[in-house]
Amino acid sequence: xYEGAFNQLNLYYRECFTFVKKEYFMIDISIxxxxxxxxxxxxxxxxxxxxxxxxxxxxxxxDTKSNxxxxxxxxxxxxxxxPAHGTLPNGALFTRLALDTPEEKVEKLxxxxxxxxxxxxxxxxxxxxxxxxxxxRLESNFINGFIHVAxxxxxxxxxxxxxxxxxxxxxxxxxxVKLTNPKKQITAIAVCKWGSVQNVxxxxxxxxxxxxxxxxxxxxxxxxxxxxxRERGERDLDMNHSHYLMxxxxxxxxxxxxxxxxxxxxHMAKFHLEDDFPMPVVTVVFEGGKGTIRxxxxxxxxxxxxxxxxxxxxxxxxxxKWLLYTKEFDDDSEDxxxxxxxxxxxxxxxxxxxxxxxxxxxxxxxxRSRHIRFQLDASENALQNKFDKYKEQxxxxxxxxxxxxxxxxxxxxxxxxxxxxxxxPFEKSLNTAVNQVMYCLQSAVRSGITVFDLNTxxxxxxxxxxxxxxxxxxxxxxxxxxQNDDIEIKLRKFKTSIDSPDRQRQSNVREYxxxxxxxxxxxxxxxxxMNWNCIDVAKELILKSSLNNIMxxxxxxxxxxxxxxxxxxxxxxxxxxxxSKIFFPKDKFFDGQNRYSEFIKSLYTTEAVNRNTTHLxxxxxxxxxxxxxxxxxxxxxxxxxxxxxxxxxxxxxxRENRYRLYWGLNEENNESNHxxxxxxxxxxxxxxxxxxxxxxxYIMRDLFLWSILMNYIDLAxxxxxxxxxxxxxxxxxxxxxxxxxxxxxxxxxxxxxxxxADYFERYAIDCITQCEKNDSDQTCQIVLQRIELYGNxxxxxxxxxxxxxxxxxxxxxxxxxxxxxxxxxxxxxxxSQNYISTAIGVFSFGLAAPFVVTYxx
Numbered sequence: 001x002y003e004g005a006f007n008q009l010n011l012y013y014r015e016c017f018t019f020v021k022k023e024y025f026m027i028d029i030s031i032x033x034x035x036x037x038x039x040x041x042x043x044x045x046x047x048x049x050x051x052x053x054x055x056x057x058x059x060x061x062x063d064t065k066s067n068x069x070x071x072x073x074x075x076x077x078x079x080x081x082x083p084a085h086g087t088l089p090n091g092a093l094f095t096r097l098a099l100d101t102p103e104e105k106v107e108k109l110x111x112x113x114x115x116x117x118x119x120x121x122x123x124x125x126x127x128x129x130x131x132x133x134x135x136x137r138l139e140s141n142f143i144n145g146f147i148h149v150a151x152x153x154x155x156x157x158x159x160x161x162x163x164x165x166x167x168x169x170x171x172x173x174x175x176x177v178k179l180t181n182p183k184k185q186i187t188a189i190a191v192c193k194w195g196s197v198q199n200v201x202x203x204x205x206x207x208x209x210x211x212x213x214x215x216x217x218x219x220x221x222x223x224x225x226x227x228x229x230r231e232r233g234e235r236d237l238d239m240n241h242s243h244y245l246m247x248x249x250x251x252x253x254x255x256x257x258x259x260x261x262x263x264x265x266x267h268m269a270k271f272h273l274e275d276d277f278p279m280p281v282v283t284v285v286f287e288g289g290k291g292t293i294r295x296x297x298x299x300x301x302x303x304x305x306x307x308x309x310x311x312x313x314x315x316x317x318x319x320x321k322w323l324l325y326t327k328e329f330d331d332d333s334e335d336x337x338x339x340x341x342x343x344x345x346x347x348x349x350x351x352x353x354x355x356x357x358x359x360x361x362x363x364x365x366x367x368r369s370r371h372i373r374f375q376l377d378a379s380e381n382a383l384q385n386k387f388d389k390y391k392e393q394x395x396x397x398x399x400x401x402x403x404x405x406x407x408x409x410x411x412x413x414x415x416x417x418x419x420x421x422x423x424x425p426f427e428k429s430l431n432t433a434v435n436q437v438m439y440c441l442q443s444a445v446r447s448g449i450t451v452f453d454l455n456t457x458x459x460x461x462x463x464x465x466x467x468x469x470x471x472x473x474x475x476x477x478x479x480x481x482x483q484n485d486d487i488e489i490k491l492r493k494f495k496t497s498i499d500s501p502d503r504q505r506q507s508n509v510r511e512y513x514x515x516x517x518x519x520x521x522x523x524x525x526x527x528x529x530m531n532w533n534c535i536d537v538a539k540e541l542i543l544k545s546s547l548n549n550i551m552x553x554x555x556x557x558x559x560x561x562x563x564x565x566x567x568x569x570x571x572x573x574x575x576x577x578x579x580s581k582i583f584f585p586k587d588k589f590f591d592g593q594n595r596y597s598e599f600i601k602s603l604y605t606t607e608a609v610n611r612n613t614t615h616l617x618x619x620x621x622x623x624x625x626x627x628x629x630x631x632x633x634x635x636x637x638x639x640x641x642x643x644x645x646x647x648x649x650x651x652x653x654x655r656e657n658r659y660r661l662y663w664g665l666n667e668e669n670n671e672s673n674h675x676x677x678x679x680x681x682x683x684x685x686x687x688x689x690x691x692x693x694x695x696x697x698y699i700m701r702d703l704f705l706w707s708i709l710m711n712y713i714d715l716a717x718x719x720x721x722x723x724x725x726x727x728x729x730x731x732x733x734x735x736x737x738x739x740x741x742x743x744x745x746x747x748x749x750x751x752x753x754x755x756x757a758d759y760f761e762r763y764a765i766d767c768i769t770q771c772e773k774n775d776s777d778q779t780c781q782i783v784l785q786r787i788e789l790y791g792n793x794x795x796x797x798x799x800x801x802x803x804x805x806x807x808x809x810x811x812x813x814x815x816x817x818x819x820x821x822x823x824x825x826x827x828x829x830x831x832s833q834n835y836i837s838t839a840i841g842v843f844s845f846g847l848a849a850p851f852v853v854t855y856x857x
Contacts, residue, residue, distance in 0.1 A: 005113045006085060006095075009105050013083040013194070014098045014250040016051035016058075018076040020068050023050070050076070052195075052233070052252040073099065077250035084204050088237075094204060094244035096194050099260060103267035106245065114243060116187055120154040121280045121528060123464070124265050124304070126295040128165035128287030128314065129235075129255070138311060138454050142286075143173040145460030150177060150186050152461065153531045156268075158261060161190020161244060162235035166286035166312075171240035178240075188241040191261050194248040198234040204246075255291070262298040269304075278475060278521075280468045280528060282307060288315035290402050290433055297436035300448050301341070305471035307464055311454035314401055320451050322441060326390065329443045337481075339444040340383040342435040387438045395434050402430060447474065461532035468528070469541035472521055480514050515549075523551040530560060535567040547575045554582045558602055561703070566714040573722055579703060580695040589695045590653045596630050599699075603706050604633075613749065614711040615740040637705070637791075640739050641732060642801055645791035648701075665792055697724050701789055708733045711740070713756045720763070725787050728795050730764040733757070735802035761804045764795075772812045783816040 047055040050071020068075070085095035093114050097106070110116050134142075150157065150173070157174075159167045174186055194200055233253025237244070247257060269281040283299045285292060286309045293315055296306055310320040387394070403426070439445060450467035452460055487506075522542050529538040539545075547553045557577050560568040573579075580589070583599040604627040610617050617625045619639045620632070627633060630649035637648060646663065650656035659665075700723040707716040716733065723729055737757035744750035771779040786792045796816055799807045807813060840848050 002113065006109075009109060009113065010081070011083055011085075011095065011097045011101065011105065011109070012079040012081050013096050013248040014073060014077040014100075015080050016049060016053065016071075016076055016250040017078045018068075019055055020050040020071040020076055022048045022052065023070065051250050052254055073249045073251075083248075086204065088203065088239070088244065090239040092239075092242050092244060094246060096204070096246045096248055099247045099249035099258065101247070103264055106264060107268060110189070110243070116156075116243065117154060119156040119187065119268075119279065120524075120531075121282070121468075122156045122158060122265055122268055123149070124158045124261060124281065124283045124299070125166060125170055125286070126160075126261075126283060126288065127285050127292055127309075127312070127316065128289070129160070129162065129167075129291070130165055130289075134312070139169065141454055141457075142169060142309070142312075142460075143176065146170065146173045147177055148459070149461045149464060149532070150174070151181065151184060152533070153528060155187070157186065157188040158191055158265065159188065159238075159241070160255075160261075161192040161237055161241055162196075163238040164235055166288075167238055169286070171238040174240040186242065188243070190237070190241045190244045191257065191264065192235075192237070192244065192246055193251070193255055193257065194246040195250075195252040196233060196235055196255050197246065198231075198236050200246070203237065259294075259298050262295070262302050262304065265299075265304060266302045278472065280472070280525065281305075282464050282468055282471075284464070285309060285316050285319070287312045290429060292316075293433050293436050296440055296449075300440050300445050301339075303448070303471065303475060305448045305450065305467040307467050308449060308451045309454055310451050318397065318401060319437075319440070319449065322390075322394070322437070323446065323449060323451065326387075326441050326446075329386070329441065329446060337444055337478075339439070339442060342383065342439050383435075383438055383442065386442065391434065391438070394437060395430065398433055398437070399430055402433060459532075459534065462534045462537050465525070465529055465532060465534045465537045466541065469525055469537060472525065473541070476514065476518055476521070480510075483510060483514075519549045519551050522549055523556070526550060526556060527559075530556070530563065530565055530568055533565060533567070535565075535571060538568070539571060543571065543575065545575065547572070547577060553577065558582060561715070562603065562605075562608065564710075564712045564715055566712075566718045569715060570718045573718075578692075578696065580692065580699040583699055583702075584695050589698070590691065593652050595652060596633075596649055596702075599702060600627060600629070600633070604628075608710060611710070614709070615743045616709050616711075618743045619739070636709070640736050641793075641798070642735075644797060644801075645793050648705075648791050665788065697789060700724075701729070704729055705732070708736050711753075713752075713759075725789055727764045727767045727782065728787050728790050728793065728798065730760040730767070731795055731798040731802060731804060731807065732790060732793075733760040734764075734804055735798055738802055761807055764799075764804070765807050765810055768795075768807070768810055768812055772810075776812060776815065779812040780816040780819055783813055784819060 049055065049058070079098065083096040086093075088094050095109065097109075111118060146169075149155065157170065159170055161167065163171065170188070174188055177184060177186055197203065231253060233255070235255075247260060249258075265281050265283075269279040281304055283295070283304055283306045285296060285306055288295075296315075296319070299306055308316050308319050308323075310317060384391070440449065448467075448471060450463055450470070452458065452463040526538060526542050529535070529542060543550070550556060553572070557569070557572045557579070559565075560572060583602070584595060588595050606624075606626045609620070609627055610625055616636070619636055620627070621635070621639075622632070627636070630651055633649045634647045637645060646665065647659060650659065700719060704716060704719040704723050707713075707719055720726055720729060734757045737753045737760070741750055741753035741757065744753055768779060768783070771782060783795045786794055796808070796813060799813070
């Protein structure tokens with residue numbers, strides 16, 4: 001089935017069929033040395049094709065020879081079908097395909113043939129292709145940050161796939177993930193050149209045939225050793241990637257992909273579609289040279305945000321430095337929306353203006369030609385003039401960085417020696433690099449660059465997310481601006497007059513559609529922020545102090561709960577999220593059946609109950625170790641806390657009222673609650689404000705108990721701030737955690753149980769102490785009060801059962817116990833001066849007590 005789907009794509013690769021003598025470049029050398037070089041290499045250079053292969057034996061059977069001076073893929077190669085494809089020794093899928101393969105076909109290959117799950121994010125990694133050494137701390141910071149990004153999101157990683165430089169570090173990070181999280185799959189796609197992979201034919205041939213050959217013949221020769229020696233223009237593949245796209249333009253030992261990586265990212269991100277939401281895509285730049293500048297330029301031009309890793313060296317540090325040097329352009333609002341493109345400069349042609357103005361058509365053409373030429377000149381002047389005071393310094397610093405890795409300094413060309421002029425190939429490439437850097441640093445483009453300092457403990461994922469959010473915000477702003485401009489142009493073109501009300505109505509419709517698009521994109525970015533737990537970026541660039549711009553915010557809140565994201569839960573609650581509307585919609589709490597069905601289904605999943613970070617399953621007596629009904633929940637709480645706690649969970653309001661009536665629990669409250677439930681039916685099934693408050697009390701209690709049972713302590717601390725009767729809730733938490741502690745056997749988890757139990761006990765003590773400062777008598781009543789919300793238990797009862805000795809030893813608890821001992825008698829009667837009054841009351845068999853003994857109110 002795989003072969004059939006692959007063949008349907010009709011993929012091909014390129015093969016050089018025409019010999020075109022290769023161009024060679026040289027640096028300024030003496031004439032004597034030049035003559036020696038000419039004599040030595042003349043014959044050899046005559047036999048090298050522009051594809052970088054020798055005439056013999058590659059072109060020996062090809063009679064075609066061209067007089068062209070420059071080799072080009074489209075002119076001098078043929079398309080060949082049935083490209084090599086299959087599985088590499090590491091189990092990764094690969095294919096060979098032409099460099100001009102349409103991006104649509106590559107997308108189908110990735111998603112439909114290779115069945116790679118559609119990504120939530122695309123991270124393209126570019127940078128140094130040379131061996132370099134970082135300090136252990138910097139290398140560890142990058143790898144750990146990269147692992148966090150890869151593990152916490154369904155992302156595609158796109159690299160050049162060579163086992164050198166930054167990609168080697170990425171490979172180490174991927175390998176570390178495989179070793180520590182074998183079940184976690186990371187999609188790492190290598191976009192490389194077929195002709196630049198060392199021993200590519202041997203690496204990609206049929207593995208079965210290779211094994212048969214190894215059985216028949218096992219020898220090592222000098223030729224094989226020579227084959228393993230890497231030539232210039234070749235790289236080893238990093239074998240930690242999961243998929244390999246080996247593009248072939250017919251060349252040999254030549255790295256360039258001509259911007260195909262950028263084109264593929266743009267296509268996958270759907271930037272080219274007006275009606276689709278663009279997928280988040282970002283480029284991470286680490287170290288790098290001339291090719292890295294070109295990649296940054298192409299990506300920023302395609303509206304792909306770029307994250308510079310400061311501290312990694314060379315071009316990355318160069319950009320960080322010049323972003324600071326040219327900080328004045330950050331506030332340049334005049335040209336903040338208009339990027340001046342350097343490509344237009346290279347395409348300027350002379351325009352012949354017409355002196356005759358006899359005909360209107362000629363006159364219009366004349367004006368249009370002048371306008372176009374003027375615009376191109378303005379573009380050139382604007383970009384050059386803005387960086388006029390920086391250009392020479394830019395060029396000087398780039399020359400130092402690029403000189404040692406530029407091919408033009410290492411290859412010689414037969415012909416005239418060149419000097420440092422515009423005809424020098426190195427100077428040409430240097431000028432191109434300077435123009436590309438200036439393009440990236442201009443006001444309208446530089447906002448797409450974000451810097452991450454490798455020497456700090458900052459979170460790489462937060463930096464990437466911030467870059468993506470800013471890029472998408474600018475994308476929507478530009479999209480809306482283009483829409484408005486197009487409408488104005490059409491109105492002027494067809495000379496259509498629209499009344500002000502109609503124009504405003506159309507504007508409102510466009511604004512409504514655009515807002516929906518923005519909100520949908522914010523929801524996707526919020527999901528990414530939650531994956532990476534980047535609350536600061538989410539608050540600043542996504543939520544913006546409101547939940548109204550988030551679609552399906554109820555699901556987002558539920559995900560924050562189940563994924564144990566306390567900061568997001570707190571932010572949602574602070575912005576007005578009502579959990580009761582999620583788990584008890586409409587009138588389900590009072591009038592519905594199975595009112596806890598959604599709550600149990602969402603939060604008490606079998607996977608969550610059986611996690612190894614909680615001992616909840618140890619207290620489930622069922623063989624399946626799962627929670628599916630309210631009876632299961634009540635049984636677990638009875639086991640953990642004690643049978644003195646009445647049931648908390650009921651399937652319906654009717655069953656709850658019947659249970660309370662049977663046990664004589666708060667009959668008055670029951671009647672009032674029942675009447676409230678009845679009133680809902682008379683008011684067209686609308687729950688009034690008072691009923692909603694009751695439901696909120698229930699759901700916040702339930703969420704707090706759930707977080708404790710799941711051992712989500714930080715989340716429980718957040719929810720504790722939003723519930724009633726916090727002292728009792730905190731004491732119940734100590735009881736549950738101490739029960740877990742009694743079952744735990746290994747060190748860290750067991751220690752954390754008792755540590756967290758102590759925290760909640762201290763919280764209860766602090767609360768009761770603060771209450772005592774205000775009113776000691778009322779505090780004693782709080783300790784002894786039976787709390788209906790928690791199964792009619794008292795704080796003192798739970799504390800005694802949980803052996804919370806510090807809480808019991810507080811003055812208010814001691815006083816409360818004296819209240820219990822003396823029952824209705826005022827505790828101060830126990831003082832020595834009141835002994836006589838008490839004795840009179842006793843010896844009179846209580847007849848004189850009402851007159852001589854003071855009772856509590």
